Amino acid sequence: MFKPLHLDVVIAADPRRDGGGAEALAAIVPWLAAQDRRVTLLPVLSPLVQLAPRVDPRIADLVDDGRLTWFCTSRPAVARLGIGLHLSPFLGEADKAVRLRSDRAVLLVDQSWHTARHHAVCPFHVICDRASRMLGALPALVPLARDIHLPSASDETVVPCTPDDRGPVWAAALQHLLRQVPPPERKPILNRGSLVAPxxxxxxxxxxxxxxxxxxxxxxxxxxxxxxxxxxxxxxxxxxxxxxxxxxxxxxxxxxxxxxxxxxxxxxxxxxxxxxxxxxxxxxxxxxxxxxxxxxxxxxxxxxxxxxxxxxxxxxxxxxxxxxxxxxxxxxxxxxxxxxxxxxxxxxxxxxxxxxxxxxxILLDPSEHLSRDEARRALGLPKEATAVLVQLGSGNNFDMATVARHCLDMLAGYSDVHVRVVQWLIAEDEDDLCAAYDHRMRRLRGYPLARFLDAFDFAVSAAGYNSFHELLTARLPTIFVPNEHPLMDEQETRALFAERLGAGFFVRAGDPGRLHWALTKLLDRGERDLARRRAGSLSEPSGAARAASMIALHALSIVAHRGAARFPRHLARW
Known part of the structure; x- marks a missing residue:
């Protein structure tokens, strides 16, 4: 049997983009951190928030800087203080049990009950029961603002506090509770021999x-x-x-x-x-x-x-x-x-x-790339050579071998040019196109190849999503040759965008004359420097972290839709 994980403050809240809800959470967490309290978020997907799949950026920032950590539902836990932020996390039955016990609990109420949109669809005693089971203690009630009227309740359920005019009601109430539940003497680490199932x-x-x-x-x-x-x-x-x-x-x-x-x-x-x-x-x-x-x-x-x-x-x-x-x-x-x-x-x-x-x-941040010298040593490229990367895709549904041969034929005539031709790991054709040329032309295999991009002076590449964004992010001048198979995405558009930006050239696979012209242009250092500056106007991709945040939200959250009344769309916040 697992021993419980000892936590300090646990907040049950819906962390999605939610106006005042995110604003309150973004205010409470730093306030608690300033009191030297460690805060864990128990994310609950509420039926009141219908169309907002993302974590509010303010909440994501708190997670990123360590002031807020995720609650792990696979472990039993004991918290000094459990906080229910708003009533929305408790409008539906949770899809899985939360093994949490709190020494004290509080429910921060964001709307006067008799004027709230959820009053008609969920009795207050049901909300209190759900909050008690999720937080592991009967919660006291505290309004988030002075003009919020609480439901009828005995004096024992309301936190005694005398808020002044300088701060919010919740701050005075939490200050009162925190004095009763000092923080754990040790950090909330796992007990020896215990396991957490992610x-x-x-x-x-x-x-x-x-x-x-x-x-x-x-x-x-x-x-x-x-x-x-x-x-x-x-x-x-x-x-x-x-x-x-x-x-x-x-x-x-x-x-x-x-x-x-x-x-x-x-x-x-x-x-x-x-x-x-x-x-x-x-x-x-x-x-x-x-x-x-x-x-x-x-x-x-x-x-x-x-x-x-x-x-x-x-x-x-x-x-x-x-x-x-x-x-x-x-x-x-x-x-x-x-x-x-x-x-x-x-x-x-x-x-x-x-x-x-x-x-x-993109897979690798530019900071993860090898330096130019390191990458050249790894690839056997002379320090002063003009290095060209040719990566035209797997060729499994569109013939790019002819384009690669045109590149090799032309570049072989320049004694200071070295070429690396990428052979995809899933390519059906394993012929080595470089075998007919001298040592300056070599095949390159591996993954991920983006770590070597700083070794090269320019590239000839297909315009698939990943290659396109990796090359432009690395500011590597590129001749984009789109795969124009009808089942592929519209790579021609990407190639045209790069040319209009001035960061590269658009060349069709069947146009060797334009390919020769584009290669000649990029053999010129001044032309390459100009293309690099143009590519520098693009923002660095951050989509992987954003998408991961959304996916983690769904993986880690309690879904509180079961047994919830269906909210009319005009009543939902999103």
């Missing part, structure tokens, strides 16, 4: 043409808090790469790899997903792909008490994906990693309001 999530990715889906999920996983453990289920042979980053992975081949028809595969894969959700006790599933499988619809029907999230990047081709978008309702949340070229997006996702946008997502 909240697990499944990260599902298809067998894409490249490795973009898997890479985006890995980028997010690296930003998840330690209380959340991702388990990767991937259809790509490359899924095992995530183990290098310390994550668990399962290979789940698709119908083509197994040699079975889609109906048979759908039946088997549906059962595998359902079993995986149960085996790992996953709180959420995150799917990054262009088309939600029928197996996901079956999963939704089987595990409707778990969160399903679609990570859906934009820049779809104008007439593509209608059927895929019709399956959006099976997801509780759609997160859209935005695109540097998003202003030019003419696809069907642009007009939709069902997605929550986050900044672009």
């Amino acid at each position: 909240a697990r999530i499944l990260m599902l990715s298809p067998n894409g043409i490249g490795m973009g889906h898997l890479t985006r999920q890995l980028a997010i996983a690296r930003h998840l808090p330690p209380e959340v453990e991702p388990v990767f289920i991937g259809m790509s042979r490359a899924v095992g790469l995530v183990e290098r980053f310390g994550f668990r992975a399962e290979y789940a081949p698709g119908p083509h790899a197994l040699g079975v028809d889609k109906d048979r595969w759908t039946d088997d894969f549906s059962r595998r997903l359902i079993d995986a959700m149960g085996f790992y006790d996953a709180r959420a599933l995150v799917f990054d792909g262009n088309f939600p499988y029928h197996a996901l619809r079956r999963l939704r029907a089987e595990v409707d008490n778990r969160t399903m999230i679609w990570l859906r990047r934009g820049l779809w081709r104008p007439n593509a994906g209608r059927e895929a978008l019709e399956r959006s309702p099976i997801f509780d949340l759609v997160i859209e990693p935005t695109d540097f070229a998003g202003e030019m997006d003419a696809g069907p996702t642009r007009a939709r309001s069902d997605a929550v946008p986050v900044p672009p997502i």
Whole structure:
């Protein structure tokens, strides 16, 4: 049996974007920290907040700087003080038990009861009962402001306080309670020999043409808090790469790899997903792909008490994906990693309001790149050479080998130029294009290659989501050659954006003359310096951290919708 975790102050609140609620939480936590109290957040998703999937930025900042930590629901805990912030976390029955016992508890009331929007749909005694069970003690009642009238209650339930005109009511009330419950003598660390089971999530990715889906999920996983453990289920042979980053992975081949028809595969894969959700006790599933499988619809029907999230990047081709978008309702949340070229997006996702946008997502922060000298030593590149990176994708659905050969043929004529041609780990064609050239032209394999970007002077690249954003973020002048297969995203738009920005050139695969011209331009140092300055106008991507924050919210939260009255949309805050 686990010994309880000893905590100081636990606040049960809905941390999503919620006007006054976030404002109150953002005020109370620093105030408590100033009293030398350690604060833990027990996140509760309330039925009163219908359409706000994100953590309020002010609350996210408190988590980032360590003044607020997540409550781990897998462990019993004892707190000196339990605080219920507002009535909204207690309007519905929690979807799982909270093993928390508090020495004292208080319920901070944000609205006069008889004028509150939730008065008609939830009796006050029910709210008090739920708050008592969640906080582990009968809560006293305190108004957040002087003009809030509490429900009828005995004197014993209200915290005695005499607020003055200089501060809020809650501050005086909490000050009174804190004097009664001194902080623990030791930090809230685990007892020796005890374990904490993190909240697990499944990260599902298809067998894409490249490795973009898997890479985006890995980028997010690296930003998840330690209380959340991702388990990767991937259809790509490359899924095992995530183990290098310390994550668990399962290979789940698709119908083509197994040699079975889609109906048979759908039946088997549906059962595998359902079993995986149960085996790992996953709180959420995150799917990054262009088309939600029928197996996901079956999963939704089987595990409707778990969160399903679609990570859906934009820049779809104008007439593509209608059927895929019709399956959006099976997801509780759609997160859209935005695109540097998003202003030019003419696809069907642009007009939709069902997605929550986050900044672009990349795997490695530029601070994680090797220095220029370190990267050149690792790649065997001379210090003074002009180094060119050629990364044109896997070539599994669009012939880029001809483009690579054109690059090698031209650049081989410059004695001070060294080229590294990337061979994708999932490429079906394993021919070494560099074998016909001298030592200056070599094949490059590995993952993640972004750590070597500072070694190069310019690049020739496909315009897939990850490569495009990595190269522009690294300010590496690039000739973008889009993969124009009709099932791909609209890479031509990204290439055109880079050219209009002045950070690169747009060259089609079938235009060797323009490719020769663009290579000549970037062999000039002055042209490269100009392109770097233009790329510097773009903001650095922070989407991985934002998306991780949203996903962690759903994985760690108590969902208090069960048994809740359905709130009319005009009564809900969002």
